[in-house]
Amino acid sequence: MLNNKNDKDKNNKFDDNKFKYIIYYAIAVTLVVFLINDYVVNNQVKHIKYTEFNTMVQENQIKEVQIASDKIIIYPKEGTKDEGKVLYTGKIAEDEELIERLKKANVPYDGVVVKQDSPIKSFIVNWVLPFLIFMALGRFMFSKIDKKMGSGVMSFGKNTAKIYAESETGVTFKDMAGQEEAKESLVEIVDFLHNPKKYSEIGAKLPKGALLVGPPGTGKTLLAKAVAGEAKVPFFSISGSGFVEMFVGMGAARVRDLFNQAQEKAPCIIFIDEIDAIGKSRDGNLGGNDEREQTLNQLLAEMDGFDSSKGVVILAATNRPEVLDKALLRPGRFDRRVIVDRPDLNGREEILKVHIKGVKMSEDVDLNAVARSTPGAVGADLANIINEAALRAVKNNRKEVIQEDLNEAVEVIIAGKEKRDRILSPKEKRAVAFHEVGHALVAALLTNTDPVHKITIVPRTMGALGYTMQLPTEEKYLITKEEMFDQICVMLGGRAAEEVVLNSISTGASNDIEKATATARSMVTIYGMTEKFDMMGLESTSNRYLDGRPVKNCSAETEAIIDEETLKIIKEAHKKAIDVLTENRELLDKITERLLEKETIMGDEFMAIIKGEEESAQEEE
The missing domain is CATH 1.20.58.760 (Peptidase M41)
Incomplete structure (x- = not known):
């Protein structure tokens, strides 16, 4: 209960901070608008000397004059140098012949009636009302961006992990082929999340973390989603680069927030893709104490601090295990290393069978021949080959994929498309x-x-x-x-x-x-x-x-x-x-x-x- 109360206090404090940011935004925008308005007005209104005003009257350059109690407002005629501007000059009480000169020059004149507004009304109209308008606009803009980004614009310390509900990953072990050894290594984790009592009764503890290691395209991320899909638990997915920020301390704050959310949703799985972005070895780091190192230290502390009996499992993926910090790989943090390697011949054939689901294939298609012609290919390569074959079938106006399409797709992936327009001597x-x-x-x-x-x-x-x-x-x-x-x-x-x-x-x-x-x-x-x-x-x-x-x-x-x-x-x-x-x-x-x-x-x-x-x-x- 104490933890929940603390979390609520943190959330309320964060909401208060966000409201403050919106107020600051509204004040700043209001000031900017008034400064721009003042600048524009100053460009349109110009002060001239009284002697220049008399010269303009004599030279018949004035269209109209308005006489106020303290100044004279002048509207120049078209074609003069100050055309389009409003001129003004101070009113001199001793000049009693001003009206006569204006009449003689045929210049229309009038007096200005100044309506006295109350100071309170003026303050509300000029300051309070614009402030409220900009404040409402700012709140609306932030709420829209919040929905798009999944977190507040000012919420730098909140994690950006994509959260999948129990049934949202849409992937199970049936969708994975060619990685039987890797699946066997992770079945125990799934069983523990299903039946934790069976393990706790004998005193066994759930491995805190499993590191998925293998070449690009072998299906590490897909395998992590399959574990969550089999266990039917929430799945937090984030890339290692998602913790790295330009603001110092924000990466560590995101790690804390991620683990807090995960413990609330337990049992669940946290998946950190490309963990080498934050987990690089600290050996030989002359700078020290930089943002990435703080984030790594926080991750190490969180992995030591949470209780694995609650059912929070950390999965991470990388294709550069040799650069990871030794502290990250020790038992008690990432207890297991699961190798997700390139599939063998049988594995490639099984992967092809998975990828042809939903693709209309001819009955005489030989997937074993395709598997034999693609040694060293990974799951992503094989998926690309099936797609290329389907595209070729459509291009040739066929309703199904034939063996020729698959053979040509393999060659397209290996050597590229045929270039028959290149004529050799x-x-x-x-x-x-x-x-x-x-x-x-x-x-x-x-x-x-x-x-x-x-x-x-x-x-x-x-x-x-x-x-x-x-x-x-x-x-x-x-x-x-x-x-x-x-x-x-x-x-x-x-x-x-x-x-x-x-x-x-x-x-x-x-x-x-x-x-x-x-x-x-x-x-x-x-x-x-x-x-x-x-x-x-x-x-x-x-x-x-x-x-x-x-x-x-x-x-x-x-x-x-x-x-x-x-x-x-x-x-x-x-x-x-x-x-x-x-x-x-x-x-x-x-x-x-x-x-x-x-x-x-x-x-x-x-x-x-x-x-x-x-x-x-x-x-x-």
């Missing part, structure tokens, strides 16, 4: 064809490579003039040294074909060279696949779930030796690719001619040509 087209067939033929004739699925020389919007697609026959989790070496040979097969056939080289192999160099370097520095360095780790991977950029763990002298070893591997692979293509030169020419004729060759046709050539060679022998 016969010489360039021939060079591209030999280049792509070089890749494919080396892949087909070596032992430790994936089979070729498609060869094409149709340019794509992502810059490729052609490409060779290989599809693995099975999901692989380990790659041997021989397989990596043969991969490099395939990458260099395009350049090798140019050298063997055309006796020249082009810029088309730039991407192949980049990938081959990275693979060879990894063999040397990370996987310990050279005799020179044995199993010494010379690089480590940072940002594992993002770009996986390597970080050097060696001296400058060792780096030079690494370059030598990398070059040695590339040279060996390059020589092997040239030898394979030289030995099978007739096959290279035959497949290239077929590719130039058809522009696209599928894997079955490609392998049939190779087998036919091999059979004919055996018959000749």
